[in-house]
Amino acid sequence: MRELNWREYITTRLIRACGYSAIIFVGLIFIFLLREGSPALVEIPLPSLFSSRWYPIEEYFGILPLISGSIVVTIGATLVSVPLGLSTAIFIAEIAPRWAKEILKPLVEVLAGLPSVMLGFLGILVVAPFIRTATNIPTGLTAFTGALILGMMAIPTIVSVAEDALDAVPRTYREAAHALGATEWQTIWRVTLPAARSGVLTAIMLGIGRAIGETMTVMMVTGNAPVLLTGLESLFRPVRTMTATIAAEMGEVATGSVHYHTLFLIGITLFLISLIVNMAAAGVVFRQRKRAERILS
Amino acid sequence: MVSSAEARQHSSLPQEIKNKIVIEELSVGYSDGTESLRDVSLAIPDHAITVLFGPAGGGKSTLLRTMNRLNDLADVISLSGHVWIDGVDILDPSVDVISLRRRVGIVFTQPVVLPMTIRQNLTYGLELAGERSRSRLEEAVEQSLRAAALWEEVSDRLDDPAIALSGGQQQRLCLARVLALEPEVILLDEPTSGLDPISTGKVEASLQELKEHYTFVLVPHSVQQAARTADYAAFILDGQLIEYAPGKQIFTNPQDQRTEDYVEGRFG
Numbered sequence: 001m002r003e004l005n006w007r008e009y010i011t012t013r014l015i016r017a018c019g020y021s022a023i024i025f026v027g028l029i030f031i032f033l034l035r036e037g038s039p040a041l042v043e044i045p046l047p048s049l050f051s052s053r054w055y056p057i058e059e060y061f062g063i064l065p066l067i068s069g070s071i072v073v074t075i076g077a078t079l080v081s082v083p084l085g086l087s088t089a090i091f092i093a094e095i096a097p098r099w100a101k102e103i104l105k106p107l108v109e110v111l112a113g114l115p116s117v118m119l120g121f122l123g124i125l126v127v128a129p130f131i132r133t134a135t136n137i138p139t140g141l142t143a144f145t146g147a148l149i150l151g152m153m154a155i156p157t158i159v160s161v162a163e164d165a166l167d168a169v170p171r172t173y174r175e176a177a178h179a180l181g182a183t184e185w186q187t188i189w190r191v192t193l194p195a196a197r198s199g200v201l202t203a204i205m206l207g208i209g210r211a212i213g214e215t216m217t218v219m220m221v222t223g224n225a226p227v228l229l230t231g232l233e234s235l236f237r238p239v240r241t242m243t244a245t246i247a248a249e250m251g252e253v254a255t256g257s258v259h260y261h262t263l264f265l266i267g268i269t270l271f272l273i274s275l276i277v278n279m280a281a282a283g284v285v286f287r288q289r290k291r292a293e294r295i296l297s
Numbered sequence: 298m299v300s301s302a303e304a305r306q307h308s309s310l311p312q313e314i315k316n317k318i319v320i321e322e323l324s325v326g327y328s329d330g331t332e333s334l335r336d337v338s339l340a341i342p343d344h345a346i347t348v349l350f351g352p353a354g355g356g357k358s359t360l361l362r363t364m365n366r367l368n369d370l371a372d373v374i375s376l377s378g379h380v381w382i383d384g385v386d387i388l389d390p391s392v393d394v395i396s397l398r399r400r401v402g403i404v405f406t407q408p409v410v411l412p413m414t415i416r417q418n419l420t421y422g423l424e425l426a427g428e429r430s431r432s433r434l435e436e437a438v439e440q441s442l443r444a445a446a447l448w449e450e451v452s453d454r455l456d457d458p459a460i461a462l463s464g465g466q467q468q469r470l471c472l473a474r475v476l477a478l479e480p481e482v483i484l485l486d487e488p489t490s491g492l493d494p495i496s497t498g499k500v501e502a503s504l505q506e507l508k509e510h511y512t513f514v515l516v517p518h519s520v521q522q523a524a525r526t527a528d529y530a531a532f533i534l535d536g537q538l539i540e541y542a543p544g545k546q547i548f549t550n551p552q553d554q555r556t557e558d559y560v561e562g563r564f565g
C-alpha cells in the first residue's frame with residue numbers, strides 16, 4: 001500500500017515536471033527572442049521598419065515585403081492543401097474499399113515524413129520549369145510555385161490527422177443517418193464531418209503550421225526577391241518569406257548589429273503570427289465545446 | 298427442432314389480415330462465421346404490433362436490420378431468402394435503399410442522436426425527403442415529440458444540442474425522429490430499455506394509439522413488455538423462429554416447450 005503511494009507520488013511529480021519544463025522552455029525562447037529583437041524597434045524608426053524596401057547592406061530594413069511574402073505563400077498553400085487534403089481524407093475514411101484504405105493510409109503517413117529538401121528539388125527541377133514555360137514568364141521561381149509546393153507538403157499531414165478524426169466517429173452515427181434515408185454524401189456532409197469537427201480543424205492547423213514555418217523548400221523555390229506584393233500578377237514573381245530571410249542572412253550577420261536585431265524582430269513577428277493563428281483555431285474548437293458543456297451542466 | 302415447414306405453417310397464422318411484410322426462408326451470416334438467422338419465415342400484418350422476443354444473441358436485431366437493409370453496412374457475408382414488403386422483395390439488389398429506408402424506419406437499442414440540435418434531429422430526415430415548408434416541419438416536430446412522450450421535457454429547448462439530453466430522453470428523441478418521418482413500417486429495437494416505468498408506459502400507450510397508421514415490429518426489453526404490447530409474437534431462439542402466434546395465445550398457452558420455458562422464466 002505504502003509502496004503504491006510512493007510510485008503514484010513520483011509519477012505525478014515527474015509528469016508535472018515535464019509539463020512545466022515545456023512551458024518554461026517556450027517562455028525562455030520567447031524571452032531570448034525579445035532580448036535580441038527589441039533593440040531593433042529603437043534603432044530603426046518605425047516608418048522605415050514598415051517600409052517596402054528590404055536591403056540590409058544599404059541599411060534599408062523594411063519588413064513589409066517579407067511579411068507579405070510569408071502571408072501570400074501561406075494562404076496559397078492553404079488554398080491548395082485544405083480542399084485536396086480534406087477530400088483525400090474523406091475518400092480514405094469513408095469511400096475507399098478496405099483494401100485500398102490499408103494501402104493508402106500508410107502511404108500517406110510515409111509522405112508526411114518526407115524531408116522538405118526533397119520537395120524543394122521537385123520544385124526546382126519539375127514544377128518551376130513547367131510554370132515558366134506554361135505562363136511564359138522569366139523565372140518559374142515564384143510565390144505561386146512556393147504556395148504549390150508548400151501546399152503539397154501540407155497535404156499528407158492534413159490527410160493523416162483528418163482521416164484519424166473521421167475514423168473515430170462511431171459507426172452508429174453513420175447508421176443512424178442512413179436509417180433516416182440519407183445518402184452516402186449527405187451522411188458525410190451533415191453527420192460525419194460535423195462530428196469530427198475538432199479533429200479536422202486540428203488537421204488544418206497542423207498543415208498550415210507546417211506551411212508557415214517551412215524554410216528550406218521556400219528558399220529553394222520562391223526566388224527570394226524581397227518585393228512587396230501589389231496585385232494578383234505579383235503571384236507570378238519571386239518573393240521572399242520571413243523564414244527564408246532569417247535562414248539566409250543569419251549566418252553572415254555581425255552579432256549585435258542593427259541587421260542582427262532586425263532578423264530577431266522578424267522572428268518575433270513570425271512567432272506572434274503563428275500564435276494568433278493557433279489561438280484562433282483553438283478558440284473555434286473551444287467555443288463549441290464550451291457550449292455543449294454549458295448545456296450539460 | 299421445429300422444421301421450417303412447421304415454421305411456415307405458424308407464420309401463416311394471421312391469414313384474414315393483410316400482411317405488410319412477408320419473410321421467407323431468410324438466413325443471414327456474418328463474416329466471423331456466425332449464422333445469425335437460419336431459415337426464418339414470418340408474415341407480419343399491417344396495423345399491428347408484432348413482437349420479436351427471445352434470449353440475447355438470438356438474432357432479433359439482425360432480423361430488424363435486414364428489413365430496411367441497414368445490414369448492408371455491416372459485415373454480412375451470406376444472405377439468402379426473401380423479404381417481401383408490399384409484394385416487393387427488398388433484398389433485391391436493384392431496390393432503391395434510400396427510399397426503402399424512408400418507408401421502413403428504425404429505432405436502435407443504443408440511442409444515436411446526430412450531432413445537431415434537438416429540432417434538427419427531428420427535421421433532418423424530412424428535409425432529406427424534400428420537405429421545405431417551415432410550418433409543416435414545425436408541426437412534425439411537435440407531433441412527433443408528443444407521440445414519443447418527450448414534448449413536455451424539451452419544448453422550451455429545441456435548439457440545444459441533442460447530445461445534452463439524458464439517455465432516456467435521447468432514446469425517445471430517436472423514436473420521435475422516426476415518427477416525424479411517417480414511414481409505413483417502424484422497427485423498434487428495445488426502444489424503452491433506458492426508460493423509467495412511467496415513460497415506458499407513455500411510449501407503449503402511444504404505440505397502441507399509433508398502430509392504426511403503422512406496422513410496428515418491436516423487440517421488447519422484457520417478456521412482460523412483450524406480453525403487454527404484442528398483437529402477434531414470434532419467439533426467436535439461436536437464429537431460428539420457434540413459435541409465432543397471436544400475443545394472447547403465445548403468452549398464455551405456448552405450443553412449444555422452449556417457448557413455455559422462456560415465457561415462464563425457466564430459461565438459462
Ligand SMILES: Nc1ncnc2c1ncn2[C@@H]1O[C@H](COP(=O)(O)OP(=O)(O)OP(=O)(O)O)[C@@H](O)[C@H]1O
Nearest residue numbers: 327331333352353354355356357358359360371372
Ligand atoms: N455486425 C455484426 N458482425 C458480426 N456478428 C454480428 C454482428 N451483429 C450481430 N452479430 C452476431 O449475430 C448474432 C445475433 O445478434 P443480434 O444482435 O441479432 O442478437 P439479438 O437477438 O438482437 O440480441 P440482443 O437481445 O442481445 O440484442 C450474435 O451472435 C452476434 O454476435
Ligand SMILES: [Mg+2]
Nearest residue numbers: 357358406486
Ligand atoms: Mg439486439
